[in-house]
Amino acid sequence: MENLVAEILKPLIEQRADPYIIKHADGYYxxxxxxxxxxxxxxxxxxxxxxxxxxxKVSVWRKPDVGPYSELVWAPELHYNQGAWYVYFAAAPSREIKHKLFQHRMYAIRNVHPNPLEGEWEFMGQVDTGIDTFCLDATTFTHHGQLYYLWAQKDVAIEGNSNLYIAPMKTPWEIGGKPVMLSKPEFDWEIRGFWVNEGPSVLKRNGKIFISYSASATDENYAMGLLWADENADLLDPASWNKSATPVLQTCFEHGVYGPGHNSFTYGDDDEVLLVYHARTYTEIIGDPLWNPDRHTYVKPLRWDAQGMPVFGRPSVA
Structure with a gap:
């Protein structure tokens, strides 16, 4: 049974939302x-x-003052793909272009230096999905030699703010196939405040491919869901994927950790899987939760059940 007093978590890094930690072959996190x-x-x-x-803290890229990617740089992820470092991120155009915020598109930058905190970062441009709508939260993973792109995007024909899509990649900065929708907001816990599926992250373990994601508004309603497929299935076939009808990680009112989500996975000693996510420590947010800086980075071990499925537990307890 959990020791609910001794194992209460504290943030690892304060005021850092959408956290991403990668353990690289050079031994660094x-x-x-x-x-x-x-x-x-x-x-x-x-x-x-x-x-x-x-x-x-090293700033490797700053937004320009104006232009199509000059506002609201969101959710960067650092990946080492095909011999180079890439950061995938979303950014919005300046208001004089679109006259309103939240028109994000996805972009990539590249660095061939072994240490991504050094060397030169090259702007590779927009990662174009072929659908010109709001999109964000890109991640990548390689499976059976194929690099995949996984992200959230709005479909004007589907109610809500964003769905989850997957596509093969031609290069680490170019889509190589038609996007396939894997999930859309449909359950009650995915549509609180906003209809959202976003922030996907991939974990391969126990013969399965797992995709965690986040749903609902970014306040205490924010929660995480889970998709999974057999590792030998066609990942581009929506029928290959299963979806949990209930959230796998959600607010812990008892210990005051609210709105956990936008996670990543990394590895500790002996290949232990660690869950990385952000959460808040209070609910009395003034104004739009988006502008509140107090989403903090947490890290905790991921557990497993007898069927080889991940057990996320509570965001407040290790």
Missing amino acids: YFTASVPQYDRIELRRSKTIAGLAGAD
């Missing part, structure tokens, strides 16, 4: 996340996860 100002991409690295909290 690399961290990136949305910064409260939404104006840059920031990286840090450490030999330990705990060390990321105090590691030097």
